[in-house]
Every structure is written in C-alpha cells, then in structure tokens.
Amino acid sequence: MGVGFEARSARTSTTVTAVRVFGWATLVANVMLVVTGGAVRLTGSGLGCPTWPRCTDESFRPHGALDLHEAIEFGNRMLTFVLVAVAVATFVAAWRTARRDLRRLSVVLALGIPAQAVIGGITVLTDLNPWVVSFHLLCSMAIIGLAVVFIRRIDRPDPVWVGGGLAGLAWATFAAAWAVLYLGTVVTGSGPHAGDVKAPRNGLDPVQVSQLHADSVFLFIGLTIGLLFALVAVGAAYEARKAVAVLLAVSVGQGAIGFVQYFTDLPEILVGFHMLGAALISAAVTWVLLTVVQQDPSGTPPSELRVERL
Template identity: 55%
Template sequence: MKASVRFPVSPTLLRRLAYTSIIANVAIVVTGGGVRLTRSGLGCPTWPRCTDESYIATPEMGVNGAIEFGNRLLTFAVGVIALAVVLAVLAQRTRPRGLLPLSIGVLFGIPAQAVIGGITVLTNLNPWVVGLHFLASMAVIAAAYACWKRTTEPDGPVTPTVPAPLRTLAGLTTVVSAAVLVVGTWVTGSGPHAGDQGAARNGLDPEAISQVHADGVFLLIGLSVALFFAFRAVGAAGAARAAGVLVAVELGQGLIGFVQYFTHLPAVLVAAHMLGSCLVLLATLGVLWATRERRPAAPPAPATTATPANEPVTAAV
C-alpha cells in the first residue's frame, strides 16, 4: 500500500497558528461590539441571508448594512484560521494528548457562535440572546487559549506548582471572573447601546445592575491580589507573575468601566471595555495554567536481563 503524503508543519508554526486563532477570536468580539455601537445590529435584517433576496449587503442598505455584512465575513476568516490549526495538528508526527479535540472544539465553536449571532438578528436583538452571543465568544476564546497552551507544553504528567489550597483559590477566582463577565452582559442589556433603535432592553435597572457588577469586580480584584501575595509567599514565581498581570488588567478594565459609566457610555470606551473583558478572561486563564505544569515524560527504564534459574552464578575471585 502506498504511504500517504504528510505535509510537514513545524511545532513553531503550529504554536503561531494557535496564537493567531486567539487574536482572531478576540478581534471578532471587538468588531461585533462595533456593529452594536454603530447601531448596525440589524444592518442585515435577516439571517443567514442579508436580505430576503440576497446573501450580501446591497448599496441601498447603506453603511449599516456594510458594517453588519463585513462582520459576518470576518467569521469566515476566523473559521479559516481555526481550520488551519486543525490541519496543522493533524500534520504533526506526534501530537500532545488532547490537542486535536481542543482544536476541533474551536473550529466547531465558531459556527455555533455564528448561529447564535443569527438568532440575535431573528429575535430583533433580544438583549438576553445578545449576551449569550458574547458569552459564546468567550467560551471559544477560552478553548483557543487552552489549545495554544497545549502546543507549548511537553506531553507529560500534570504537576501542581502551588499547594492545593491556592489551587482552590485560583479556581474560585476563575469562577468569580466568569460571573463578572455574565453580569456584565446584563449591564450591557440594560444600557443605551441596543444595536438598533427599535431593539428592546432587558428591563433591569441600569444603576442597580451596574452596582452588582462593580461589587463583583471589587471581589475579583481582592481575590487576585490575595493570589499574588500568596503565590509569592510560597515561592511560586511564575504563578505570582501571572497573578500580577491579572491584577494590572483588572485595574485597567475597572478604570475604563468607571469612566464610561460616569461619562454616559461613550462608544469608544464601551469598545475598549469589551476588549478589556477578553483580556481579563485570558489573564484569568493564565493564572489557572500557572498553578500547574506538564513535565516531560520520563524515558522508559532499560530492560534488565535476568539470570536463568538453572545457570550457575560464578563469583569473582
């Protein structure tokens, strides 16, 4: 049987493609926010077509149609990058365990996220569905991050780098970070940037839900600062650096959040805040990964030759 041809893909190229996938998925979150902030959410009034008669935006639809259709096209670009990662993984002669399922998860997560985006259009930008659309993007980013990290790790056993109580604290911080993202979508759904003049709001009191969100942010920052000092106390330098990055990102994100609230949510700051949400997620995952490491698998022990039972053993004189 003729051997199949395998196109060589270096591990370095694979890592770069996986990293590019993270960037692309963050970028489409920001551009998706731009669609909403420019009131172009219904620039294409239906889905999967842009209009009932056309899959693409027409000149009569104006700039809003062009913006919404352009964001839909970006989804294909992000999908192509994810497909390239899967193909690069398949081209490896040996691949880390779990890498292929992660890369496939990212690839299929992108069309799933696009379908939720289509539902937002079909439901006239229902704020709860819009929030789910954002959270689906966060899930894809998390999977893309895990895929990238797996390409940089040896294929060995997982070893903790910090004591168990600190791993639990890092897990709690991750849960609080996710909760802050969820509540943030509720704040957005109660605010003025609906994506279209006719889109409904979720009915929550903007001031009250913003306070809940702020309380969650304060808790998250407190936990992150505690992690930083606890990691330093046990000598976990890598984990302490990751926690320091998380605190810095959170402080920057919090500053943007407060400024945008007291300046009545200017579109530029709202877009920056959406980017900050992605960075907070990535920094949180960075802390979680820093609490463990993979070490190269130990080489197999050399085989020993046993002395036959009926063979006499001679002692050296």
C-alpha cells in the same frame, strides 16, 4: 542516519512553529471578533442585515449602495470566513503533530465557529434579544479561553492537575472573573447601545445591576491580589507570579475604564475598549488558572514539544 535525523528535526521544528503561530492566530482572531461585534452594537448596526443567514430576504449580501449600518454588520459576518481559514490551518497544524489533545482542542475550536454563527443568527431573528446577545458574547469569551488552553498545551502535553489552597484560590479567582463577565453582559442588556433603536432591553434597573457588577469586580480584584500575595509567599514559579501580575494589571485597567464610562454616560469609544478588556481578562484568567493548577510531571522544558511521526 545523521541526514535523516536532521530532516526529522527540521520537520519537527516547522510543525512546532506552525501550530504555535496558528494557535496565537486563533486567539487574536476571536478577540477581534469580540471587538468587531462590539462595533456592530455600538454603531446601532445590529440589524443592518435584518435577517439570517441571508442579509436580506432576497440575497446573502446587501444590494446597491451600502449604508453605514449594512457595511458594518455585513463586514462582521464576513469575518467568519477569516475565522474558518484560521481554524482549518490550526487543525492541519495540530493534526501533523499526531497529538490527540491538540487535535481534539482544534476540533472544538473549529466547531465554535458555526455554533457562534447560529447564535449570531438567532440574535438577529429575535431582534437582538439582550439575553441572546449576552450568550453570544459569553460564548466568544469561552472560545478565547479555550484558545489559551490550546496554546499552553503545545508546550505541556501531559499536565497534571494539582489541588491545595493555591489551586482553590485560583479556581475562586477564575469563577469570580466569569461572574464579572456575565454581570457585565447583564448591565449592557439593561442600558443603551442595544445595537438598534428598536432592540428590546432586559428590563432590569441599570443602576442596580451596575452596582452588583461593581461589587463583583471588587471581589475579583481582591481575589487576584490575594492569589498574587500567596504565590509570592510560597515562592511559586516566576511564570505563575507573572501571569497573576498581568491579570491584575489588566483587571485594574478594565475597572478604571468601567468606572469612567459609567460616570461619563457610556461613550462608545470607552465601551469598545471595555469589551476588548473583557476579552483580555478571559484570556489572562485562563492562563493564570493553568499556571497555578497544572504541573508538568516530565520536567520537559517549555521550549520542547513532543511531535510524533505520522
């Protein structure tokens, strides 16, 4: 009996490690997809492969010597295969836990890959329409948030959603963050760095939409500060206070980059870091929301994961 118990414990520990590793790999891979997608746009390589799903009318890959734009766009497309590999590994690890919640989340995360590929194809076929590009980026942000949900659910299989003033403030902060992310894509669609010199713009005044975006940032940071003070005032758990502090630090850094890039005529390197910051905000604000509005009724320590036998 002792040997059998030890063997089951070893399998459980291995399963826990695997699902955690691949959960984090899913998050990192999707953040990197945002960064590489930004590189495509910032280098004007959005139409390096002018059609979809093929790279050219004759082939799925460029022929002959690659120019810079073809290499960047084709390389970004190839990242899809990395995402598929990570998604399959995540699903297998989740399946071995026999946890329905993790299985469902892993399936949704996996389905996000072909969905994003199709949306990416539509952006190419519409010559980088700024509204489609905006939707493409926002979908990546949503997948990043879902990856955070997956990671947190590993240690908390039966969370209970709670209400109250703190929960309402956390939801308001989450909504404000998504308003910031959306308006950021609108600003991008009105300015330079369209992804190709012939790509259309959304026709909005960059100065006006930038001001609206800045106003939403001030609201978001104000709500984040208010949430942090409220959590400290009520003696909330350290995890929640730390999560909000991290979000505040990321948001202030992101805001600083945004202001600097605006007043320095949007240098590509700063815009690239700004896109990375947007992905980190999506992850951080999701973590904040979950730490504030969810409780574990079982009192199970976060280090323990319930894994059922198949």
